[in-house]
Amino acid sequence: xxxxxxxxxxxVAIGEDDVLLREGIxxxxxxxxxxxxxxxxxxxxxxxxxxxYRPDVMITDVQMPPDRDDDGLRAxxxxxxxxxxxxxxxxxxxxxxxxxMQLVGERPEGIGYLLKERVGDVAAFVDAxxxxxxxxxxxxxxxxxxxxxxxxxxxxxxxxxxxxxxxLAAMAEGKSNLGIAQALLLSQASVEKHVTAIFRKxxxxxxxxxxxxVRAVLTYLRADDRRR
Amino acid sequence: xxxxxxxxQVVEVATAELDGLRALAEERAALLRxxxxxxxxxxxxxVFATVVTEASRLLRGQAMTLSRFEGAGELVVVAxxxxxxxxxxxxxxxxxxxxxxxxxxAAVVRVDDYAxxxxxxxxxxxxxxxxxxxxVTVSDAVWGMLTATSASQPLPPGTEDRLAQFAQLIAVAxxxxxxxxxxxxxxxxxAALRRIAELSARGMSAxxxxxxxxxxxxxxxxxxxxxxLRFEPDGSTEIVAIDGAPAGVVVGMRASxxxxxxxxxLWRTGRAARVDDLAGVAGRWPQIAHRxxxxxxxxxxxxxxxxxxxxxxxVSRDHPLRRGIEDLLVRFADQVGIAISAVDARLRLRAxxxxxAALLRxxxxxxRGAAADEVFVAISDEASALxxxxxxxLMLYDDAGAVVVATxxxxxxxGLHVPFSAGTAIDRMYRTGKPAHMDTYxxxxxxxxxxxxxxxxxxxxxxxxxxxxxxxxxSSNVAATTRTAVEARLAQFAxxxxxxxxxxxxxxxxxxxxxxxxATADETRRRxxxxxxxxxxxxxxxxxxxxxxxxxxxxxxxxxxxxxEEALTNVERASSELRDIxxxxxxxxxxxxxxxxxxxxxxxxxTLPVDVRVTTPPRLPTxxxxxxxxIVAESLTNAVKxxxxxxxxxxxxxxxxxxxxxxxxxxxxxxDATRGTGLTGLLDRVDAANGSLxxxxxxxxxxxxxxxxxxxxxGDQRAPADALQGW
Numbered sequence: 001x002x003x004x005x006x007x008x009x010x011x012v013a014i015g016e017d018d019v020l021l022r023e024g025i026x027x028x029x030x031x032x033x034x035x036x037x038x039x040x041x042x043x044x045x046x047x048x049x050x051x052x053y054r055p056d057v058m059i060t061d062v063q064m065p066p067d068r069d070d071d072g073l074r075a076x077x078x079x080x081x082x083x084x085x086x087x088x089x090x091x092x093x094x095x096x097x098x099x100x101m102q103l104v105g106e107r108p109e110g111i112g113y114l115l116k117e118r119v120g121d122v123a124a125f126v127d128a129x130x131x132x133x134x135x136x137x138x139x140x141x142x143x144x145x146x147x148x149x150x151x152x153x154x155x156x157x158x159x160x161x162x163x164x165x166x167x168l169a170a171m172a173e174g175k176s177n178l179g180i181a182q183a184l185l186l187s188q189a190s191v192e193k194h195v196t197a198i199f200r201k202x203x204x205x206x207x208x209x210x211x212x213x214v215r216a217v218l219t220y221l222r223a224d225d226r227r228r
Numbered sequence: 229x230x231x232x233x234x235x236x237q238v239v240e241v242a243t244a245e246l247d248g249l250r251a252l253a254e255e256r257a258a259l260l261r262x263x264x265x266x267x268x269x270x271x272x273x274x275v276f277a278t279v280v281t282e283a284s285r286l287l288r289g290q291a292m293t294l295s296r297f298e299g300a301g302e303l304v305v306v307a308x309x310x311x312x313x314x315x316x317x318x319x320x321x322x323x324x325x326x327x328x329x330x331x332x333x334a335a336v337v338r339v340d341d342y343a344x345x346x347x348x349x350x351x352x353x354x355x356x357x358x359x360x361x362x363x364v365t366v367s368d369a370v371w372g373m374l375t376a377t378s379a380s381q382p383l384p385p386g387t388e389d390r391l392a393q394f395a396q397l398i399a400v401a402x403x404x405x406x407x408x409x410x411x412x413x414x415x416x417x418x419a420a421l422r423r424i425a426e427l428s429a430r431g432m433s434a435x436x437x438x439x440x441x442x443x444x445x446x447x448x449x450x451x452x453x454x455x456x457l458r459f460e461p462d463g464s465t466e467i468v469a470i471d472g473a474p475a476g477v478v479v480g481m482r483a484s485x486x487x488x489x490x491x492x493x494l495w496r497t498g499r500a501a502r503v504d505d506l507a508g509v510a511g512r513w514p515q516i517a518h519r520x521x522x523x524x525x526x527x528x529x530x531x532x533x534x535x536x537x538x539x540x541x542x543v544s545r546d547h548p549l550r551r552g553i554e555d556l557l558v559r560f561a562d563q564v565g566i567a568i569s570a571v572d573a574r575l576r577l578r579a580x581x582x583x584x585a586a587l588l589r590x591x592x593x594x595x596r597g598a599a600a601d602e603v604f605v606a607i608s609d610e611a612s613a614l615x616x617x618x619x620x621x622l623m624l625y626d627d628a629g630a631v632v633v634a635t636x637x638x639x640x641x642x643g644l645h646v647p648f649s650a651g652t653a654i655d656r657m658y659r660t661g662k663p664a665h666m667d668t669y670x671x672x673x674x675x676x677x678x679x680x681x682x683x684x685x686x687x688x689x690x691x692x693x694x695x696x697x698x699x700x701x702x703s704s705n706v707a708a709t710t711r712t713a714v715e716a717r718l719a720q721f722a723x724x725x726x727x728x729x730x731x732x733x734x735x736x737x738x739x740x741x742x743x744x745x746x747a748t749a750d751e752t753r754r755r756x757x758x759x760x761x762x763x764x765x766x767x768x769x770x771x772x773x774x775x776x777x778x779x780x781x782x783x784x785x786x787x788x789x790x791x792x793e794e795a796l797t798n799v800e801r802a803s804s805e806l807r808d809i810x811x812x813x814x815x816x817x818x819x820x821x822x823x824x825x826x827x828x829x830x831x832x833x834x835t836l837p838v839d840v841r842v843t844t845p846p847r848l849p850t851x852x853x854x855x856x857x858x859i860v861a862e863s864l865t866n867a868v869k870x871x872x873x874x875x876x877x878x879x880x881x882x883x884x885x886x887x888x889x890x891x892x893x894x895x896x897x898x899x900d901a902t903r904g905t906g907l908t909g910l911l912d913r914v915d916a917a918n919g920s921l922x923x924x925x926x927x928x929x930x931x932x933x934x935x936x937x938x939x940x941x942x943g944d945q946r947a948p949a950d951a952l953q954g955w
Contacts, residue, residue, distance in 0.1 A: 018766055063761060070820050093765050095807055098817035098825040116769045117803060120776025146832040
């Protein structure tokens, strides 16, 4: 199932202090053929185990013991600093673009941020884990919508048509052109046309691979942050 | 007798008669020349010079001197022809001497041999052997005398008559000129008084009127330096007006009652006084005048309602002031008193008004709730200005002593800590709660400190708050004479300082209690957020996940499927709503990411385009971040709900140690800030942060919310309210 190494199953470490949810996630992933190498109820334990087992993806909650603050997020950032090759998928009850931006830093590769309830959409959830493991991105649509928000006058995003905005949001989520076409009920050709228009209007250098497209969008949003 | 003999006799007789006639003619001619001169209103000096010359010639070149009596025992030489003493020479004479006899008898006196006279030694020093003097009598008073002298021989008989005739002419000339001078003086005096009266009537300032008095004083007495001085109850004086002052002598200068100058004599006797030679005369004023090359002075009393108010002092540069000028000055000063009484009333009124105005300014500051340290500075400044730029310091007591917190014209630096030590004003006042004075710091532990900063004496009043001596208003180097007045004025300022301190403490307590309320509320929010996160929100997430899983296990289009879908929709909506509610309670982006990120996240959820500009450092104190966030959040909510704005701009800047927050929309404006906006609910929070919040919302011009929050940057000076805590 794992991309790139078909003969080896995808390996994940899970950090979640809510035992029921943790077990549920583990079962969903196991049923999908993902190997859950460790389960932790606090962030320190999660980081230790992740560094020891070196899974493909670390899945973690944000608010966790020991401090019950942003411990999970801090563990994720520490992991990215020490092991940039291991993907991080945040499962959170907060719809906070700030967390996403902070986690992304200058590098959107291998990052996911989903609201916890997305776990119930098993196929989409497993797909997100797989994308993150492969160095792609998986951002929650609700978070992306908040990031793209209402833009002030003079903001280049206001030049985009409704279709183009929807396409941009889907791109930011980490979807491929095919995925976008399916989600928006468009032909792939239309999607490609929108993508080209977006890059032109936002003055972003065109890019082919999927995670570079996410990077382009996030880079744009970050630069926008700084500009404001 | 032969014919020749007879003829010789006739010739002799005739010759003698002719000589006599000739002499008589000469005498008549001389007298006529003088008389003509007098008739032509020749100046006295000219008449005097002519008289002595003619008289001397008539007496065959005999030495001739005209002198004027000054007071009871003195003569001044006013004209001389071959005389033993030069013009201007003064001769003091004793009783029984020739001048004394002339003066008392008003008759011609002859001395044929000075050897037997009382003033033989004096006469010898002048080279005199004999003399004849005739009195010059003007208006029934002996004005002077005309004297013929010889070195040895007695003067010839007949000298008396001749001198007497010339003396009469002199008397006429003097009488004429004196009358004229008196008339002129009177006219001058009246003109001077009229000018002063006009100034008073025109409502000129006191300074102008007093200065006019000084100018007229100079003009009347023909000097270049005149001052008007006011007496304090102890006899010390202050210059209130001045004309032709030497460099460095200014209005406001003071001198003690000590010394022998004309002013001090006047203070002691109540009468006009003079000093003819200022050299070596004790007292500040004589010394100042002498240093500036003045030689003589006369002071005349200025009375106000019968009491001595001050002195008019004329100072002359190169000669003693003429006799009798006292009378002129006394008359002038008398009239001036009337003008001054009006001015004095105005002065007092103005002083009172100044005092009230100064107190009012400070009181307004206190009432406005200005920071205590601002009030302290104002009190020092106003008190010092009111007390003629005396040094003033405000000191706060602590456990060990008192520290200077505000000064004006004071040598002691702000921050100077004066420890308690027995006997000092600071110490006594702390224990007694009463005003205290220190005449000297010698022999106290503070001798060195005070000497270093130039403090010789102290007049201080306590500042008492709720029965405790908390601070002191201190003035240094106050003249002993003005101490009571200074103390009374300081006391008034001390009362205001006490109110300011009490206000500041009440305010500090209020602010602290509000801050506690806000902090408690913030903590409650955090706990609530966490509880919801770990409780209801988590269970809803479970429910969503479970229902989604269930959806996969039931048959599509079955009845169960419908129920599951409906349940899922409801639960997802509940979860989403709860997420928004939790976000509203205290957004994670704010607590985690700081104000900028919190606001970014906030505007992401607003249905209006919002331009956010945050230039602050990434993190600020939590309370400030939270307050700023809620101000923006509430303003945005209002803009969305009420303003019909097309866009909103938000700016947050740190200016010095103040966080400036501004939210502007382009909507309809006209928001009533007093009700209906959730912003008023934030006022407690803003007050607790010692901040301010204003809403400007003119109809049709959009709404602008402007808030300022002080940011207590670590390492910065403590806020004034804090500084007041704990002492």
